[in-house]
Amino acid sequence: MLLLLSAIFVITLVSVLGYSMVGWAPFEMRWRDALLGAMLPGDGDRPGFDDIDLREFWAIYDTHAPPLVRIGLRAATWFLTFLPLFVSGCRKPFFRLDADRRDRFLRAASSSRFYLVRQLMMTVKTFAAFGYFSNGVVRGLFGIPSGTPGPTTWSNG
Amino acid sequence: MDGAAVRGREKLACDVAVVGSGPAGASAARVLARAGARVIVFEEGPFARFRDFPSDGFTAMAKFYRDMGASVLMGNAPMPFLQGRAVGGGSVINGAISWRLPRDVYDEWVLNDPAIGDAIPWDEIDAATDEIEKDLNVLPTDDAVAGPNNLLMAKGAEALGLEHRRISRYTRGCRGLGRCLQGCPEGNRLSMDLTYLADACAHGARVLSSVEVGGILVRDGRAAGIVGRASGGGTVTCEAGRAVVLAASAVQTPVLLMKNGLRHGPVGLGFQGHPGTSMIGWFGDPVRVWTGATQGHEVTGMRKEGLKFEALGYDIAVAAARLKSAGRAFAEEIRALDHWAAWGACVRAKGRGRVGAGFGRASVRFSLLPEDVFRLRRGVRVLGEMMLAAGAEFVTPGVHGWHDKVAQRAVMARFEEEGPLDPRAYTMVLTHMFGTCRMGADPSKGVVRPDFRHHAVDGLYVADSSVFPTNTGVNPQTSIMALATICGRRIAAGTGQ
Structure with a gap:
């Protein structure tokens, strides 16, 4: 397992370093959004990560994120997308898993015995939380006045 | 200019x-x-301009924190350190805090x-x-703006018989908006x-x-x-x-x-800091850590042991990211996010590190010594016990390899003996840097x-x-x-x- 993890890590690192020089490719965005959406799903009552308008969030990211942050999110995206290939019960890339398997995988990964996996999960969770709560409508659900030049619309709201 | x-x-x-x-x-x-x-x-x-400070943590960190708050020091427990920019x-x-x-x-x-x-x-x-x-009008935090997160800490410390006090802060006219870490939008922080x-x-x-x-x-x-x-x-x-x-x-x-x-x-050598970890606990009544004075209460009774505890208010997104769960369970916990309190332990670490200048950028190496981890364990134990004594239904230490949730003080008390000695098991942030x-x-x-x-x-x-x-x-x-x-x-x- 350690060997497989190391192999994914090396492949991820090379890919991430290469791609970090440019913006997100469309396929990468799908991988990334699949992870972020599964990390914070909606339930019909409350919006999830997938339900909100994140254009301003990603615009701020594109403008301000330093290389370390870009590499970190990229690494988490690539690594966690392909890690399920080596997990029994999954055996597919993350974006090909159904909702239940995605959820089970995320729960298992967040308490993985491997420090690197836990840190990458933390990266995804932190971005999911920052993105979700950058939305003015979501903040409003928690009684937080917006008063911000940041995002204020929820596409389904 | x-x-x-x-x-x-x-x-x-x-x-x-x-x-x-x-x-x-x-x-x-x-x-x-x-x-x-x-x-x-x-x-x-x-x-x-203080009127331009955003209400959400992400935008604030993007604009006013070095490396978007993601500067990381390497060592036996890599951790972020925060610096304003x-x-x-x-x-x-x-x-x-003063x-x-x-x-x-x-x-x-x-x-x-x-x-x-x-x-x-x-x-x-x-x-x-x-x-x-x-x-700078340094005065103890007024109870009227403290908010539940701070007031509960006073209750917990009192129950444990620990010396505690309202934090003295540089403010004038603070209304307890809980937005210190995003920049005070009213210019009340001096x-x-x-x-x-x-x-x-x-x-x-x-x-x-x-x-x-x-x-x-x-x-x-x-x-x-x-x-x-x-x-x-x-x-x-x-x-x-x-x-x-x-x-x-x-x-x-x-x-x-x-x-x-x-x-x-010894330029760059002798780097020291205060690694800190947090404890969150679930209370029956709403706490809303994103309101009230961001940091308005502290426990000072263990300072000479190298430990200080503070109530930790922060943006709702940061509060959410601290939860232990993922996926649907995470979304479910977020629904009741207003019931979580958050407090932190700040360790006067003995470990020393170094700052280097590779590729024109700062690189920081710092490792905790075994005695620092012992101190950290003690800090986690006291935080958990204090929170339970304040009325938390359960606490979440956030330490890998130990209980996710603890509802009894007797269990929390065992942490000082049972808690992991691997510093990577803890989620830490380093604040306050010295000595280079x-x-x-x-x-x-x-x-x-x-x-x-x-x-x-x-x-x-x-x-x-x-x-x-x-x-x-x-x-x-x-x-x-x-x-x-x-x-x-x-x-x-x-x-x-």
Whole structure:
């Protein structure tokens, strides 16, 4: 397992370093959004990560994120997308898993015995939380006045 | 003046160039400007009007934190460290906490190097601190704006018989908006941009924002000025007739020295800080950690053991990210996010690290010693017990390899014995950094003399917490300001020139 993890890590690192020089490719965005959406799903009552308008969030990211942050999110995206290939019960890339398997995988990964996996999960969770709560409508659900030049619309709201 | 507008070559002249506009730079600049010196302060970050501070944590971190708050130090437990990057430095985005330099910490310094006691007498530090507290309206947090997160800590500490108190803060008219870490949108936190820098400017100083200083001009063994790169693409050269004062933080100051070949003494070595971890607990009544005074209550009873506890208010997104779960369980926990309280333990770590300047950037290495991890375990135990004693239905230590949820104090008490010894099991953030250009009479042990003068280059001073011989175990802003004020006085008096 350690060997497989190391192999994914090396492949991820090379890919991430290469791609970090440019913006997100469309396929990468799908991988990334699949992870972020599964990390914070909606339930019909409350919006999830997938339900909100994140254009301003990603615009701020594109403008301000330093290389370390870009590499970190990229690494988490690539690594966690392909890690399920080596997990029994999954055996597919993350974006090909159904909702239940995605959820089970995320729960298992967040308490993985491997420090690197836990840190990458933390990266995804932190971005999911920052993105979700950058939305003015979501903040409003928690009684937080917006008063911000940041995002204020929820596409389904 | 805004560096964003500088596109060509800008040439400036002054008596004293100050690099960094945080508490250290602002304090030194103020004293010097008041003494009649022509002062220019250089700040890498932008000038932020308090009405423009965003309400969400992400935008604030993107705009006003170095590396978006994701600067990471490496070692046996990699962890982020937070630094402000705006005019006013960390004072713009911190909890406005004020602590006087503890006498026992000062005595440690003097015991190790008696010359420090001669150069910086305790009475002078004490008097400078009195002035700072008066200038910045330092007062204990009013219960009316504290909010449940702070008040519950008082209840928990009382139940455990631990010495505790309301945190003294630099505020005026605080309404407990809980937005200190995003920048106070009402300007009620008395940060440096609103106070000491404004006062310095009123006495003729200039502040140049969005200029990253990379070069220190040295001629005939004497600091003669600085060279910076403006965010607008131009360069700024400033001749300083009398002194160059470095006040860019315990991470950036040694890097600036090293980048300029000024590697005299233990520059970059001896890095110390305060690693901190947090405890969250679920209460039956709403707590809403994103409201009330961001950090309004503290437990001081274990300070001499190297532990201090603070209530931790922060943006709702940060509160969510601290939850232990993922996926649907995470979304479910977020629904009741307003019921979670969050408190932190700050450790006076004995471990020492180093700051390097690889590829022109700061790289920090720091590892906790076994005794630091023991202290951390004790801190987690006390935090958990205190929270349960305050009425939490359960707490979540957030330590890998131990219980996710604990509802009984007796179980929490076992953490001090059972808690993991691998520091990577803990989720930590490092705050307050020290010691990378420490002062000392012996040139082989100090980068600057006890009067802040660089040992090898005349006219070059360091005024920030990199000169502190050790960490302090408490929030250092007031100590930094007191020492930087004294540094400014020494330069104004022409000591050693």
